[in-house]
Amino acid sequence: MKQASLFDQQPEPQKRCAPQSVSSSHSLKELAFDVEATGSNPLRDQIVGISLCREHGKAYYVPVRHSEGPNLPEAFLLLRGVLEDAAVAKIGHNLKFDTMMLRREGIEVSGLLYDTMVASYLLNPNKPNHSLEEVGLEYLQHRKRPFLEVLGKRASFADVPLAEAVPYAAEDAALALELKGILFPMLEQEGLSQLYFDIEMPLIRVLADIESAGVKIDLPLLHGLSKELERELDNLQAAIYRVAGQEFNINSPKQLAKVLFEDLGLKPGKKTKTGFSTSVDVLEDLAHQHELPAHILGYRTLHKLKTTYIDTLPLLADPGTKRIHTSFNQTVTATGRLSSSEPNLQNIPVRTDWGTRIRGAFIAEEGHVLLSADYSQIELRILAHMSGDEGLLHAFRHTIDVHARTASELFQKPVDEVSADERRFAKTINFGVIYGMSAYGLSEALSIAPKEAAEFIHHYFATHPGVKAYIEKTIETARRQGYVSTLLGRKRHIPDIGSSNINVRQAAERIATNTPLQGTAADLIKIAMIRIHTMLKTEKLRTKMVLQIHDELLFEVQEDELDILQKIVRHEMEGAMKLAVPLKVDMGWGQNWAEAH
């Protein structure tokens, strides 16, 4: 059986005689390993064993905390030398998890990191799931036994008997080794090696440090906000039931639609797949006809903030340190951005007063301040660079308000005569350009007729020929080669670009337009993160990087390091890439995230 020769697992010898430390003095250049744990949280769960694989066909599993042994708890001491040996490259699938787990055992994993999960992501960022199961299936045609089946009714992997645990776990390290042999030559072939080794691989350790650091939250403040919101929501609920003349579940779009459009007889606007829409813009329209929609809007906003942030964040805080530790996923987005989950700290409210109050609950430790640094107009600057559009280049080179300048072109008047509304239109259009702009989308965003939006777009391209040419060239490239790339060569295939269905094809063209811009911005801030992280280490600073929010970095800065940090952060962020226009970073600091903005 082919599978048996490929993944012939050998159980760890269970001898009592003094085990030999795994030696790196012979010819060991690479070691594949995989940590098994009681769960998936690298800061909370415990290691139960480690699988190892040095060569094709031989893999081992070392149990350390299984409920039915035998265990080899000395394994950490024995393996430390090789895991910390920088001359031995480490191979694994999702190494951020393994390195974070091992750090808690006092082991700092060193050496080149061949992460097969990240490799799979670079090869195909459209792939929805880069789990070992999925990647093994795609590249090795290997069907892994489902983890849940192995787990059965047991509480954790620690309770799985070794007879089952050994072959299952050992296979993970073996799979990683096999995948490395396949995926890394493919990265080379695709011209993605430099992106991997210079950016994604060093980023693994940066993200591990950010996640381990976490960010402190003010629990009493959030508790107070919760009480205040509870009263507010009770009042709004009473008002809604009174005005509606009945009680119903305000959070049910279906029940709300019945009240608005059947019982009260208001005129429905947009439709969804299942019925009439009750989304913000619909309710804002309806607010002209009736007083209920405004109450609903208020209720919705406050309920969202309370349930998603104010009541949820405290549950995820470490009870001892009051810090929350998000998970930054490196292999989720199709464009190269990071994503954040459990909790998502990349969508903490900011726009409203309540948003400011919530950000006020993200605080610095005693003797520290939070420093926020964000790129100004990063994607538009990248568009200026990639398109060479004279107007955009000029605006950024001469620190002219870019939206006002677009408005002046669009409405044919001097920059200083542009009205607030004209600037708002121009700003929406500038965003639209980055998003691949359709007349329909722009009309929705500006609440104008699609025909009127089409005229704006026509006028925009007439006054921005460089941008027009860039978009045409990018779409043509997508058609010709089937994918688009960022400045650093990150690729995204766009299979629908040749579709005969116009809606599908145009959606693909918007993706083709947006991906190089969004993706290059992602590349750029990743470079800045790595360089700043390196500076923090080499200068032995006590400051911690604590969050990344796409174009913003947040630091918890020791007060006496504030000056030097601001210099370092500005230098590394603004110097991350040399573009045809300068990069601009805005910074602010304070006791909490609200003050830092």
Next chain:
DNA sequence: CTATTCAGC
């Protein structure tokens, strides 16, 4: 599990 809605960049 899917749809809707909405928080962010």
Next chain:
DNA sequence: CGCTGAATAGT
């Protein structure tokens, strides 16, 4: 109009 993750209702 691009890219996400979470809460909620309801099947």
